[in-house]
Amino acid sequence: MGGGYALSSAFDSKAGQMIMVSLLLMAGSFYLGTIFGNNAPIYVSQNSSNSSSSSSSLPVSGTSTFTNKVALTYRKTPLSIPESGMNVCPITYNEYIPCHDPKYVKTLLPVLDVSRREDLERHCPPPEKRLFCLVPPPADYKLPIRWPTSRDYVWRSNVNHTHLAEVKGGQNWVHEKDQLWWFPGGGTHFKHGAPEYIQRLGNMMTNETGDLRSAGVYQVLDVGCGVASFSAYLLPLDIQTMSFAPKDGHENQIQFALERGIGAMIAALATKQLPYPTSSFEMVHCSRCRVDWHENDGILLKEVNRLLRPNGYFVYSAPPAYRKDKDYPLIWDKLVNLTTAMCWKLIARKVQTAIWIKEENPSCLMQNVDLKLINSCDAVDDSKPSWKTPLGNCVQISTQTNSQNLPPRPERLSVYSESLSRIGISQEEFTSDTIFWQKQIRNYLKLMNVSMTEIRNVMDMNAFCGGFAVALNSLPFWVMNIVPMSMKNTLSAIYDRGLLGAFHDWCEPISAYPRSYDLLHANHLFSHYGNNGEVCSLEDLMLEMDRIIRPQGFIIIRDEESITSRIRDLAPKFLWDVELHSLKNKEKKMETVLIGRKKFWAIV
Ligand SMILES: *[C@@H]1O[C@H](CO)[C@@H](O)[C@H](O)[C@H]1NC(C)=O
Ligand SMILES: *[C@@H]1O[C@H](CO)[C@@H](O)[C@H](O)[C@H]1NC(C)=O
Ligand SMILES: *[C@@H]1O[C@H](CO)[C@@H](O)[C@H](O)[C@H]1NC(C)=O
Numbered sequence: 131m132g133g134g135y136a137l138s139s140a141f142d143s144k145a146g147q148m149i150m151v152s153l154l155l156m157a158g159s160f161y162l163g164t165i166f167g168n169n170a171p172i173y174v175s176q177n178s179s180n181s182s183s184s185s186s187s188l189p190v191s192g193t194s195t196f197t198n199k200v201a202l203t204y205r206k207t208p209l210s211i212p213e214s215g216m217n218v219c220p221i222t223y224n225e226y227i228p229c230h231d232p233k234y235v236k237t238l239l240p241v242l243d244v245s246r247r248e249d250l251e252r253h254c255p256p257p258e259k260r261l262f263c264l265v266p267p268p269a270d271y272k273l274p275i276r277w278p279t280s281r282d283y284v285w286r287s288n289v290n291h292t293h294l295a296e297v298k299g300g301q302n303w304v305h306e307k308d309q310l311w312w313f314p315g316g317g318t319h320f321k322h323g324a325p326e327y328i329q330r331l332g333n334m335m336t337n338e339t340g341d342l343r344s345a346g347v348y349q350v351l352d353v354g355c356g357v358a359s360f361s362a363y364l365l366p367l368d369i370q371t372m373s374f375a376p377k378d379g380h381e382n383q384i385q386f387a388l389e390r391g392i393g394a395m396i397a398a399l400a401t402k403q404l405p406y407p408t409s410s411f412e413m414v415h416c417s418r419c420r421v422d423w424h425e426n427d428g429i430l431l432k433e434v435n436r437l438l439r440p441n442g443y444f445v446y447s448a449p450p451a452y453r454k455d456k457d458y459p460l461i462w463d464k465l466v467n468l469t470t471a472m473c474w475k476l477i478a479r480k481v482q483t484a485i486w487i488k489e490e491n492p493s494c495l496m497q498n499v500d501l502k503l504i505n506s507c508d509a510v511d512d513s514k515p516s517w518k519t520p521l522g523n524c525v526q527i528s529t530q531t532n533s534q535n536l537p538p539r540p541e542r543l544s545v546y547s548e549s550l551s552r553i554g555i556s557q558e559e560f561t562s563d564t565i566f567w568q569k570q571i572r573n574y575l576k577l578m579n580v581s582m583t584e585i586r587n588v589m590d591m592n593a594f595c596g597g598f599a600v601a602l603n604s605l606p607f608w609v610m611n612i613v614p615m616s617m618k619n620t621l622s623a624i625y626d627r628g629l630l631g632a633f634h635d636w637c638e639p640i641s642a643y644p645r646s647y648d649l650l651h652a653n654h655l656f657s658h659y660g661n662n663g664e665v666c667s668l669e670d671l672m673l674e675m676d677r678i679i680r681p682q683g684f685i686i687i688r689d690e691e692s693i694t695s696r697i698r699d700l701a702p703k704f705l706w707d708v709e710l711h712s713l714k715n716k717e718k719k720m721e722t723v724l725i726g727r728k729k730f731w732a733i734v
């Protein structure tokens with residue numbers, strides 16, 4: 131056991147002693163799409179030379195050593211990076227998510243509202259309690275299986291958590307198959323597969339005539355998404371799903387989803403608004419999502435009401451919708467009272483699912499406010515990002531309809547949203563942005579010289595109008611569009627284009643597992659944060675990018691020359707390979723673009 135030996139010797143030795151960090155050879159090909167199809171028997175060659183099916187068979191010829199040390203290192207002010215390179219965190223931190231760290235959250239428990247599950251929300255430790263070391267992959271980590279095979283199979287060693295298979299195997303979520311996890315496409319509520327369930331929902335919404343698209347559904351929020359099979363099987367309908375789940379007892383659902391190449395993020399419905407703009411989804415879906423909608427005066431349903439577009443659907447597949455025993459009828463009555471007060475209409479209730487529609491009906495809402503059945507929210511400034519915003523036990527009554535009639539995807543991709551004109555981005559600027567990114571993507575792909583199959587999970591860390599994602603739309607990628615909360619609030623416009631995204635503040639680590647993305651794009655992100663903040667210096671941002679990028683993943687940083695050249699100089703210490711290029715910016719001036727790749731390294 132070469133792996134175990136070197137690791138334990140690192141711990142036995144005095145702090146600071148050099149140990150080896152090895153570069154694993156890029157494995158020949160993990161793109162198994164051609165090896166087995168969806169139903170064919172699985173065969174993974176045990177002796178394929180590079181796949182390192184166990185750590186003892188590491189190809190010796192492929193190991194080279196680095197000077198980086200393994201050492202548990204916390205962030206100090208002022209920051210300093212050792213001569214030997216960034217320290218590597220001990221292997222036990224291979225799933226480190228700073229703002230969802232159970233050990234830190236435990237210290238906060240006395241002040242958190244646990245009855246409302248505040249403990250599942252983000253809680254970022256103060257800077258001195260954040261790690262300042264590179265997060266290593268787990269033992270025996272392999273380059274992920276590539277899309278579309280990854281929809282059904284992922285390496286067990288990459289998400290080595292048996293809990294889900296143990297508790298959810300019977301519901302066909304996930305099964306073990308030798309070195310792989312197999313996802314048959316089931317869920318708690320769709321044991322017989324998501325496609326059948328999805329068809330049934332479409333039928334319920336259209337009185338047996340159509341599918342979800344014909345019911346006008348193009349953007350979905352899946353609450354408590356499990357391993358995101360629902361999202362995976364909506365893709366053939368070109369329906370985009372933002373899936374989220376907390377990091378809770380059903381361990382690492384989101385990590386499974388991302389390993390499969392399905393867009394998902396960690397989030398919780400508890401005490402704060404979700405980081406998505408108002409009026410963004412045509413459907414909010416909960417299939418046994420374990421959210422107590424009927425509690426606290428239905429405050430969480432009011433968040434759903436905020437997120438739904440007018441005439442959007444709330445799809446609820448859970449025992450209160452169909453069971454007549456225990457507390458279920460009482461819970462159902464409460465749900466009916468709450469949804470009626472919000473003027474939602476129950477349009478279908480059958481098999482195990484109830485569906486409401488949020489009709490636009492201001493007069494009904496005003497009447498219910500007068501009857502004190504519901505509270506009306508104070509007028510809010512729509513340009514304010516929902517970021518750390520406490521939930522309000524109220525509904526917004528829109529007097530003027532600010533909802534554009536959006537076309538279906540893919541036409542939706544070119545919608546110039548009314549919200550852009552409100553924040554001063556003109557139609558001309560929007561159009562030239564779209565054309566600009568189309569050109570840049572061609573440039574990037576040429577410079578990266580990469581096969582399309584190597585990329586699936588993409589994050590645009592400063593997405594502006596979503597032009598980058600639109601330009602990638604024809605490729606088999608999905609893009610998480612992040613709008614920093616201190617930037618112009620363009621996220622509604624991104625949603626109005628049929629894309630998905632979230633607000634974030636890059637002075638804090640993001641709610642993502644390590645090794646989630648194949649490509650990170652940071653356009654003028656570093657200069658925005660200006661390298662001045664206490665906790666969002668250039669090194670902090672690089673460290674966070676390193677945490678969420680997969681081994682061999684691509685990093686594109688486009689910024690001022692002083693920034694990109696500094697990153698180039700630091701890159702070897704982060705074990706990144708980088709090159710500087712120059713491309714024309716929107717004003718046709720030359721601008722530096724750093725293209726980098728994280729090395730595939732592991733602690734041995
Ligand atoms: C998963 O982890 C356990 C120890 O927690 C280990 O014994 C096992 O070999 C690992 N399995 C894989 C497939 O990596
Ligand atoms: C479906 O049919 C029912 C009963 O005929 C009707 O109330 C409902 O509005 C219809 N729904 C749709 C979406 O057409
Ligand atoms: C629902 O509302 C009705 C009428 O206001 C009330 O009588 C009933 O107790 C409510 N049910 C629940 C479960 O709150």
Ligand SMILES: *[C@@H]1O[C@H](CO)[C@@H](O)[C@H](O)[C@H]1NC(C)=O
Nearest residue numbers: 575576577578579580581709
């Ligand atoms: C691009 O990659 C291919 C094979 O991966 C290689 O043969 C070729 O030299 C590369 N081109 C450039 C310009 O680096």
